Amino acid sequence: MSRILIVDDDPAILSGVSTLLEQAGYEIAQAASLAQARSHLQAFNPPSLVILDLMLPDGDGFELCRQIRQGGQYLPILMLSARDELQDRVEGLTVGADDYLTKPFAPAELVARVRAILRLAQHQRETIGSFECGKLRFDCELQRAWWDEQLLELTPKESGVLLQLMRQPSHVWGRLALLQTVWGTNFLGDSRIVDVCVQRLRAKINQLDANADPIQTVRGFGYRLKCEP
Structure with missing residues (x-):
């Protein structure tokens, strides 16, 4: 319980x-x-x-x-x-x-x-495995992410968004798709919460690497992850 x-x-x-x-x-x-x-x-x-x-x-x-x-x-x-x-x-x-x-x-x-x-x-706790994309690494069992081997301190929602982006790095995730996947289909709030979450993710990565820009905005569509060494 x-x-x-x-x-x-x-x-x-x-x-x-x-x-x-x-x-x-x-x-x-x-x-x-x-x-x-x-x-x-x-x-x-x-x-x-x-x-x-x-x-x-x-x-x-x-x-x-x-x-x-x-x-x-x-x-x-x-x-x-x-x-x-x-x-x-x-x-x-x-x-x-x-x-x-x-x-x-x-x-x-x-x-x-x-x-x-x-x-x-x-x-998220039950999803086993790990994903890597450039300098990003996500451990599903531990529910932790790293940028260039430095721990990212993420909230559960930030972890959820990052995990979805890392599952399919070349896929463009629309705001609605991320909202339904991470917040659930019954979420009744403002869909712009996805944009706020992505902004927080970017800021936390930039705290570790000011030049990093792994999350791309595809204007009119959504977000995707750019995997670079």
Whole structure:
């Protein structure tokens, strides 16, 4: 059974979301602060998914998301926040969240997004093998990628997009195809999330090699991977 950590300082949200996801068949852990969340993340049995509010008494969710990604943990994150401005959603995805849902939300949509995120994470863990393309290498079992033998710290969605591009380097992947493959056919958000994810991938590769440009944009079609030594 997947274990989900809900981080929110609103008792009503904690209770309501916990009940909703327990009824959907998930085990639940709760945290009302960043400190409590960190304690859960350091436990022997870490969660399979974090549902993360932004406004917390001892900091914000962006901070915790950054720390999780900097630590190299392969842990899906769904941000759930009343902050519905475009800049907040973009920042959430940029710092490493896999999805962003605003409050108030439809219970059925939250459950659908949780299932889609966990399904992708499980699929990626079960995919055995490795792929190489120029200086890029992806280990499917470890769910880790390297550029020129330097580890890339990727989110599950970034890993999913990179894996699809590496499976067929010469194939041009359209935005819709990547969205359906990585986020799932039931994803209800903005398709431009694919572009944000590709931008983050490029930025992380450029942090290791400023001259690297392995992900090509094919105008009007989508993206493909360029394999160069």
